[in-house]
Amino acid sequence: MADSAPRGDESGPARPGILMGRPFGIPVYVSPTWFVVAIVITVMFEPQVAEHVHRPLSYVVALAYAILLYASVLLHEIGHSVVARCFGLPVRAITLHILGGVSEIEQEPRTPGREFLVAAAGPLLSLVLGAAGYVTLVLVPLPAVAVLLIQALTIANLIVGVFNLLPGLPLDGGRIVRAAVWKLTGRQRTATVAAGWAGRVVAVAVLILGAVLSVSGDGGRWLTVIWAALVASFIWVGAGEAIRVARIRDRIPLLNARALARRAVRVPQSTPLAEAVRRAQEAGAGAIVVVGHDDDPLGIVSETAVIATPEHRRPWVDAASLTRTLDPGMILPADISGEDLVAAISRAPASEYLLVEPTGELYGVLAAEDISKTFARA
Ligand SMILES: [Zn+2]
Structure with a gap:
């Protein structure tokens, strides 16, 4: 879900995953951790499917959900990568892992407008997929199991789209904030630091939201808190990293x-x-x-x-x-x-x-x- 900043430090053929294909000429790797997560998703989703179809077919449908879920994440990343490529930014690879996906774009966009478009393309595609799912559910009469599958995918795509639009780095929304501040101030570095701090605010907000939900909710209190803490720490670390990279970039001209x-x-x-x-x-x-x-x-x-x-x-x-x-x-x-x-x-x-x-x-x-x-x- 989160997208890495351009990286120059990874070289060589070693890849943390299995090459699944090259859509648009971009190699797509799947991390081995994904297979574990796919099994967990299948097992957790299967009881709902089993209300509509017999076992073992229900497992096949649940597995199809896990695969389609990641296909949705892949489409989100392809959205970023294809727009980046349109602006001449080389895309090294897309990697799908336990928390979502990463597009390895080798250079930063040169203008705030391009930064905005590359960042917005992913969430936009997720929201369009979510909307398409919703329209299908409303307009097309489908068997119960198909309704369940499309419902789950619609919700997942809407969550991926909205979550990534949260306005702080390292999320796509943070890159949109950066593009806006960059446009307003004309300074890329100020924009990165501002979007990084916005990311820290988002992280704290996620943590507080998790705590509030766990107090008001009935079941699964600890699960909510743990999940919120995980997401918040992921955002906090990414935001700090973005600020650190901005400071490092300041020093590059001094290197001699x-x-x-x-x-x-x-x-x-x-x-x-x-x-x-x-x-x-x-x-x-x-x-x-x-x-x-x-x-x-x-x-x-x-x-x-x-x-x-x-x-x-x-x-x-x-x-x-x-x-x-x-x-x-x-x-x-x-x-x-x-x-x-x-x-x-x-x-x-x-x-x-x-x-x-x-x-x-x-x-x-x-x-x-x-x-x-x-x-x-x-
Ligand atoms: Zn994204």
Whole structure:
């Protein structure tokens, strides 16, 4: 139900789910947790179905409900993704999981108007599905079991549509608030922070509503409270994350590879690790670069691997054996900064990068850890 902000940190083929298909060319993954939830939904819904059809057919109908429920969530996500794609924003995947779905849209919309349309498309589709269900129930005479199924789906789609329109991040309604504040103030960052705080207010409101309902309701008091607390904490965490991302984005323009660089010592391939470390300490350098016969850099000694090697083993280990070979993506210009630097790092994730001058000369080593530290203060 909630949609993630664009993510740049997930790369590689590893996916938390099973590829179910590619509607509109967008890969759709289903998390294994979904199968557990589908069984729970089937078992909980089946007694109602059993009033109209015999067992075991009732289980088939209940399972169909579980599948159609997720198909509804999928359509909601496809709504976001297709509109995003119309604006040229790449969509990496849609993942359906235990709490709903996520569209992984790789870039933020460039204007408040587009932000609004991408955010509104999902809930709009859910509400249209709900309305279509309602109209069908009113106009078309159907057998009792079909009425039950369509009723349940209609209610589910209306709940998904309305819930996602609650005006706070990380919900779609929060993105609509962000688009509005962005339009009014012309400032995207202010808009994100405002929508994030609105999300925290929504979270508290959900918690209070849960408490009020549990006091006034008869049965299932604890279930209401627990459910409200779960939803509220989900919104609270997402809202905080949105605010944090806004603060991190503030720091991106300040990132500067040259300023963050560690001085590096060069050592030949066959140098024992103990000797390489000694030379680095002597030179006050924070990194070790292994070079070939012609003094060309071959790789960067991994700091993590050095720390993991006990002191007494270091004289017997070649520095080269703890070296990650240089991929082209690990060599960056020393003057790279800001968004360019972030983009370069997400294209080729590594723990260390080699910084070179325009002349091709080695400037130093940029450790991913040092970049994280810049953001950790946000
Ligand atoms: Zn949505």
